[in-house]
Amino acid sequence: MRNERRKRVLSLWMAAVLLLLCFPYTASADQATSYTYTVDEKGEWVRTQDAYLPDRTLTELGLSSASDLFIDGQDMLYIADTGNKRIIVYNTKTGNVDEIIKIKDFSSPSGVFVTGNGKLYVADPGAKAVFVFSADRSLEAKLTKPDSPLYSDTNYEPKKVAADEGGNIYIISEGVYNGVIQLAATGEFLGFFAVNKARLTLSQQIQRLLFTRAQVANLVDANPTVFTNVFVDRSGIVYTATSGTYLNGMKKHSTNGGNMFKTDRYSLDTLTDVYVDRNDFIYTCSNEGYMDVYTKDGELIFEFGSRVTTTDVVGLFTRLPSIAVDSKGGIWALDGNKGYLQSFRTTEYSQMVFNALNLYEAGKYDEAKTQWNEVLRLNQMSALAHDGAGKAYLHTEQYEEALEHFRVANDKDYYSEAFWEVRNTWIQKYMGYILLGLVVLLIGMRVMKTVDKRHGGKLKALKERLGARISRLPFLRDLALAKRMDRHPDDCGYEIGKNRAGSVLGASLIYLLFFIAFMLYQTQKGFIYQYQDVQDMDIGFVVLGFWVLLGGFIFCNYLVTSINDGNGTLKQIFMVPAYSILPTIAALLAVTLVSHVLTYNESFLLTLIMIAGIAWSVVALFVGLQTIHQYSFKETVMSLLLTIIFMLIIVIVCIILSMMWNSLSTFLTSVGKELMYNAF
DSSP: OHHHHHHHHHHHHHHHHHHHHHSOOEEOOSSOSSOEEEEOTTSOEEEESOOEEEEEEEOTTOOSSOOEEEEOTTOEEEEEEGGGTEEEEEETTTTEEEEEEOOTTOSOOOEEEEOTTOOEEEEETTTTEEEEEOTTOOEEEEEOSOOOGGGTTSOOOEEEEEEOTTOOEEEEETTOOSOOEEEOTTOOEEEEOOOOOOOOOHHHHHHHHHSOHHHHHTSOOOOOOOEEEEEEOTTOOEEEEEBSOSBSOEEEEOTTSOBSOOSOOBOOTBEEEEEEOTTOOEEEEETTSEEEEEOTTSOEEEEEEOBOSSSOOTTOBSOOOEEEEOTTSOEEEEETTTTEEEEEEEOHHHHHHHHHHHHHHTTOHHHHHHHHHHHHHHOTTOHHHHHHHHHHHHHTTOHHHHHHHHHHHTOHHHHHHHHHHHHHHHHHHHHHHHHHHHHHHHHHHHHHHHHHHHTTSHHHHHHHHHHHHHHTSHHHHHHHHHHHHHHOHHHHHHHHHTTSSOOHHHHHHHHHHHHHHHHHHHHOSOGGGOOSOGGGSOHHHHHHHHHHHHHHHHHHHHHHHHHTTOOOOHHHHHHHHHHHOHHHHHHHHHHHHHTTTOOGGGHHHHHHHHHHHHHHHHHHHHHHHHHHHTOOHHHHHHHHHHHHHHHHHHHHHHHHHHHHHHHHHHHHHHHHHHHHHHHO
């Protein structure tokens, strides 16, 4: 009896477990099932604290191939249940389905959007129409293909839709490469609002460069990537998502359709949706289950999520076609294959980040500083937090503190702005002392000159004797020749050609000076002009490249001029570039030094210095080579062009030999290991 009772109880428990597995359920999770990432000061992906945690998993709605979500001002979630030909209205606060919208004209509703006045827009590619419902859910209009002659040959199968408060409707249609379709509230075609640019592959670019016009005309046209989704925020700004590109997949459009993000933004390759919450934070999702969160300016805040194919994991997706965000910042995501909804709630860390961003946007800079410092207490290396804190300090005129945060965040633009203020304060404080010091110096020099005259010019004579002795030093004599080369390159070239001036040792020392100036320029510029950190540089490659290019130019010019009856010897060709390079050396050193005190507003000065120095050296080099080879202007130009071509050929040959050597060494290593294995 006791055994039978145990078997009966066990059978009841097993039946209960089976019932729980068979019936729909709502689940909760307390731990993140994917990592959260952000970008560091170098733009590289790094892990950070969890920004979102899985909350509710809803499987009881019976969704079939659902494809779009939208949340209105009352936190009502609208679901485009495509396979069941209906729109579900789910109350995120009560957890109940409040309404199901289904009409006979629905074929495959795949896009849903609700305006602030309660109008509901449904895009249906199967019905080839956009349905407009009033706030009481009565059908107002069925917008079919526009009858405008400008649209006559364009496909019309609306799959996504958005609208602004003025009644302008923005439609993404299947197979339309012309851009976002814009309709008036009456259905009148207003034009294509925005379009993606066609991007040519490398082979297509080469074909268009080498082919004739007739051949290019026979090539298949390169179509631009198509938009996958569209969204309109409360201010009427249009956002789009594009799949198939890592660059600018998410765009924020101006009134003329252009991208308001001035710099390129990297995004997920398979973007499926874009959403903007009431605080103007931008959210995107990809087919692989990843979700990104951006500021209103397009700066990445967080990325989280992942893809799962065979197993059921809370917070991961087999296919993620759409997301929406409620009033509390919670994200609602849709699994298009398995037909369930997954919500995510913000963590304390992400709430602090969002709160700091909102305080800054509201102009509460002191409170924003406090909040950002709290974020930094949790994550000292958060580039986003350092950048936010720096901006808050900048607005409260604490420029020194702002500089420190912008340096850590590697925000060179704002660093330049803060440095302008710090420099301005320093100038106002010390400029009087500097001017006074210059006046005292000038007066002192004048007094010394007067006193020296009264004593027979002994100091002047001593100065001249000292200068004469120094000028007899070989290296300084060569520097003097280099200085004269920049003003009279033809005379100096003649003297070098006749072996009357210059030396290999002097030229070598100038090349060494050039190398030092070049390395200082590469590694020691001011923060805002040092575009690559020294620790990220391949110093060996930089050094090798410098000497290979310099040596390659000298050697290739010698080969070219030897073939073309140039009179210059290898020694003379070695010396002429050295004695011509002094302006470039001066420009490199000047730019390196001045870059520490200039902001981006004065960057043109650095450009001007570099252009002037390089141009001066090129002219001196050209005239010097022309003189030693006794070439005409045309012959000198041709010899330099051939020199560059020879250098390119040598570089290509070296690359090929390097690849062949790597393959050969790998093969020999494999053979050696095989022999060792079989022999022993």
